[in-house]
Amino acid sequence: MKTALITSTGSVATDITIKSLRRMGFKIVGCNIYPKEWIVESCEVDVFYKVPPVADQENYLTTIHEICEKEEIDYVLPMIDYEIDLLNVNREWFEERDITLCISPKEALDIIRNKKILADFIEKECPGTQSIPTEMLRDIKELEWDFPVVCKPYNGRSSQGLRYIYNKEEWDEFVLTADKEVYIVEPFIEGPLVMVEIVRQDDPHKVVAMTRRELISTPHGCSTTVHVYKDEELEENSKILADKLNVLGDVNFEYILDKNGTYHFVECNPRFSAGCEFSCMAGYDYVENHMKCFMNKEIEDCHFKHNMIIARKYEEYITATDIDVEYGNTCH
Template sequence: MKTAVVTAIGSFSADIVIKNLKKMGLKVVGCDIYPAEWIADSSNVSAFYQVPLATKEEQYTEKILSICRKEAADGLIVLTDAEVDVWNRNRKKLKEAGVTLCLSPEETITICRDKRKLYEFLSENGIGNPIPTRMLGCISPESVTYPAVVKPYNGRSSQGLCYLRDQEEMERFLAGCEPDDYVVQPYFKGSIITVDVVRQADTGQSAAVCRKELLRTPNGAGTSVLVFSNPALEALCKETARALGITGCVNFEFIEGEDGTFSMLECNPRFSGGVEFSCMAGYDCVSNHVKCFTGEEIEPLPLVTEMYIARKYEEYVTKVLKKAGTEV
């Protein structure tokens, strides 16, 4: 791979993805739905393009393909779930254009992006210790254990997630939603654990870096974390990644109960918003992700040093105006 198009470069994971791709010697082309002057990393890529929303699927895919052609890109790295879904449906277009889609296989993505399907797959295979997950449209409010959590079955970044304390709140929620679009889970109290997992499907190699998320944004991105080592959890994640047929870097989320039990919430088949934490802890998830699609062996996981890492925001000037309405 010589040139990679990276989408959604205003997202949390974009900065480390761009930095580490450039360290590999790749030309990096960035795009986002917002204009360049709104995006701090727009100045850190070889070229930047504003693209349509992924929900405008035909316009979006044609724009990305045109960028790939113009920039002679041979790899596409997508950073958001909406784009994962779109390109999972449009793999053939990229293949015909000679562009490698750096995502897990189609069936793997289909399972991971549907919380009910993921629960059923893990349960049937007896792995992952998943939190029970049912389609909201298939249950009665009386059959639910409260408190409960409802969320879109294919949701992202905690959007649409609601906590319901009792049957009355459930009935009010049902009156204002389309039940077939949601799943329901029992509420599990505990700490959020995220594990970045990289798997090279050709060789069977894998690596897993665990962190406890101490502070998070409302959309579920960790801002203060504790990176730690837990061989049993790491082995569980590697086994789960193998069973799912994961290729490249994904992230698993768990609830760690007060008794130390890890219960799986979901698998996000893309870089986590906090993938830089894993890179800082000593494992380059980005370069090893690329190796999974270029036929190279990935690096073994070094001894992880447990550490606290906190994220801060920093301001950048992206365009200077001489006077109102006039560019310098």
């Protein structure tokens, strides 16, 4: 039996990841910064560990190494971008022990995790994909777009640090206070978010793409209701982009669909997206096929069935009884 480590068990995609790994016969180890009883999925793995936050890089890596050695981990599935960032530049320890990090190659991630570099890459390499003009705040002498404009960290996730600037007064204040080495600026494009879930492998070469439009979403970008449909041109261009980037396994491309029907590329999530389970429910197990990419097994073909609306609900679980909890602030 192979053993997989799922990091950040509180990630929205953890539920479908556990379900798929169970079907594949994996022993599942999970970890999180919160106590086991605080996260339902932490209670559903075979073995759970509480770990330091990834921001505490040295202690986080040490703890992950200890878990890998104690539990004889074969595959590591990082669930959030900041974990991927850290593991991406610390691959050697895992490679020396034949532990597979289930993430794209370093060269791909170095492009993907910098929104400015990625926008420039798409403009140069993928003429079929419409990127959004993107400038580093430090390079802007005079704003060339009308308000509102979008400002966000070049390496951000889950809308953290996202700002909409609506007038010159707000812009002047933002320029004075924001970190010019971190923030990028883009014109605002109105329209719904559209996701293309991708799985790609090199040998044999295959790329699978499925499209969904977000109908209802939380402020932090977690969709609760989506419309799954087929757009052959968008999916073909997304496959080309996946090939150019040389991604491996599952990634998620995010677009804005404007009122004229043009898709504008926003960013790439180099992991299971929060809406990954929607695509799985639509007929293609992205988690299983992601794993096949790292197990030297051929991924399955995807046969689109029909358009559908899929919605998720929240469900409550009792994870512990007769237990005391220390005083502390609410976690967000």
